[in-house]
Amino acid sequence: xxxxxxxxxxxxxxxxxxxxxxxxxxLGYIFIVIFLIASGYLMVSRDFGRFLxxxxxxxxxxxxxxxxxxxxxxxxxxxxxxAEERRSGTVELLLTLPIxxxxxxxxxFLAGWAFLAVSVFLTWPAVFQVARLGDPDWGAIFASYVAxxxxxxxxxxxGLLFSALSKNQVVAFILAVAASVGFLLIGVPQTQEFVGKWxxxxxxxxxxxxxxxxxxxxxxxxxLQLNSLLFFVLFTVGWLVCGMLVLxxxxxx
Amino acid sequence: MSEDGEVLIAVSDLTKHYGAIRAVDGISxxxxxxxxxxxxxxNGAGKTTAMKMITGFLEPDRGSIAVAxxxxxxxxxxxxxxxxxxxxxxxxxxEMTVEAFLRFIxxxxxLEAADEAIEAVLGTAHLGSVRGQTIETLSKGYKRRVGLxxxxxxxxxxxxLDEPTDGLDPNQKAVVQDLISSLSSDRCxxxxxxxxxxxxxxxxxxxxxSEGRILVDSTPEDLVSQAPGHNAVRFRVxxxxxxxxxxxxxxxxxxxxxxxxxxxxxxxxxxxxENRLNDVLAAIGEHRVADVRVREGRLDELFRDVTxxxxx
Numbered sequence: 192x193x194x195x196x197x198x199x200x201x202x203x204x205x206x207x208x209x210x211x212x213x214x215x216x217x218l219g220y221i222f223i224v225i226f227l228i229a230s231g232y233l234m235v236s237r238d239f240g241r242f243l244x245x246x247x248x249x250x251x252x253x254x255x256x257x258x259x260x261x262x263x264x265x266x267x268x269x270x271x272x273x274a275e276e277r278r279s280g281t282v283e284l285l286l287t288l289p290i291x292x293x294x295x296x297x298x299x300f301l302a303g304w305a306f307l308a309v310s311v312f313l314t315w316p317a318v319f320q321v322a323r324l325g326d327p328d329w330g331a332i333f334a335s336y337v338a339x340x341x342x343x344x345x346x347x348x349x350g351l352l353f354s355a356l357s358k359n360q361v362v363a364f365i366l367a368v369a370a371s372v373g374f375l376l377i378g379v380p381q382t383q384e385f386v387g388k389w390x391x392x393x394x395x396x397x398x399x400x401x402x403x404x405x406x407x408x409x410x411x412x413x414x415l416q417l418n419s420l421l422f423f424v425l426f427t428v429g430w431l432v433c434g435m436l437v438l439x440x441x442x443x444x
Numbered sequence: 445m446s447e448d449g450e451v452l453i454a455v456s457d458l459t460k461h462y463g464a465i466r467a468v469d470g471i472s473x474x475x476x477x478x479x480x481x482x483x484x485x486x487n488g489a490g491k492t493t494a495m496k497m498i499t500g501f502l503e504p505d506r507g508s509i510a511v512a513x514x515x516x517x518x519x520x521x522x523x524x525x526x527x528x529x530x531x532x533x534x535x536x537x538x539e540m541t542v543e544a545f546l547r548f549i550x551x552x553x554x555l556e557a558a559d560e561a562i563e564a565v566l567g568t569a570h571l572g573s574v575r576g577q578t579i580e581t582l583s584k585g586y587k588r589r590v591g592l593x594x595x596x597x598x599x600x601x602x603x604x605l606d607e608p609t610d611g612l613d614p615n616q617k618a619v620v621q622d623l624i625s626s627l628s629s630d631r632c633x634x635x636x637x638x639x640x641x642x643x644x645x646x647x648x649x650x651x652x653x654s655e656g657r658i659l660v661d662s663t664p665e666d667l668v669s670q671a672p673g674h675n676a677v678r679f680r681v682x683x684x685x686x687x688x689x690x691x692x693x694x695x696x697x698x699x700x701x702x703x704x705x706x707x708x709x710x711x712x713x714x715x716x717x718e719n720r721l722n723d724v725l726a727a728i729g730e731h732r733v734a735d736v737r738v739r740e741g742r743l744d745e746l747f748r749d750v751t752x753x754x755x756x
Contacts, residue, residue, distance in 0.1 A: 284529070443502055
């Protein structure tokens, strides 16, 4: 076994258990229903997506609001993953099996991500509708799904970190929502104007390059730019590594 | 205690601090195949901490642990394949059924014959009737057996059981103790308990820990014979003078003490813990006695004696 594979020993068993776990309780179904209602509402609402008014065969009305829905719903998916293990003491069982800390962490992340992917792909009726009504840009739709999954990944990694930090699921949830909102607010024009005014153009450019919303929008336009892809991958990996370090400290408390 | 079995756990100078508190303070011991070692000690003595280090969950500050010849610090994964571990309070995923939980453990342990292993362990732990129930709906006794089942699924050489009967009712306790006894041949078991009767029933070796140090390393039988009041004889004088009998017994050189309790009951304690019933009966002579009893030493008295010395 190579060194890297050995480091993630046991992730498959954890991935399978956690993924099934979402469907073993009502939580998973409730999540999917709320997600679909919220995304559907924001898509057709006259105040937000205005899908019906725009009369265009694209799904910008759907995708542009998904990060804001994720800010609340992704922490709900992440919160139990470590907090519950530590509260009930099963973390001791888990980490004395032939499973590494990194392996179990990755397994939980992939399980949560797979669950989010299932939820996101349940928006297919919207795709079906635009295809029926017009001639959509398939490249943009594909890129938008990729962007959505990448945004879900980075927010899930944030949620997982706070779940490793607090034994209390509610605390983990609230901290993760706060951190995710902060991460998104970096990208709104008001923040960037404010930063530009006080710290100058260079800092403004740095801050705006850290904006999840900007990178997300760039990807949904159909351009799979390398820097935007890298942004998501690096931040996801960064939050995951932070979370693993945190868990190494908190697992025995 | 087996002298010639293969050494399966070798602990040397193991030390762990929590801040300023020394939870485990330089303990060393070996456990061989065939040993059932009882970790005895008051709460906070370091039993759980020591076990967590043996399983690799906690890293020691100093010292080394080898399980089946493998250094825990160097290769925790290899060690975890040789160990079955029941953590304190037998944590398990409550929302899973017993069978699904065991399947997860089998998968995590990469067992090739998972189905057979699950069936075997459901049988050993008498869990067949609840296999389809979620673990959170089970009674404490069943939950504990689920914990034992997961620890046994890969038929490990080394079993580490942290307070396997704590919080169970007497019937559940007996079931779990019988189960542990049935497992003891051909592997080594380390279990912690603060129930001394349990150590006597299940273990062939007893280590008393207090404040992170090993105070006594012996067999339960030895401990019993060292306990204060072991083989004390007590009887009631029905005809004759109790005071006179007591005085006569007190003169014997083997006698540590002889006193008269209420309603003419005499209690004689031997100096060396040997059974002196015959000497006692000879000394009674012409007097008539009833209700003769020879007392066994009580581990809890020894335990209190030994651990009090440290606390003081």
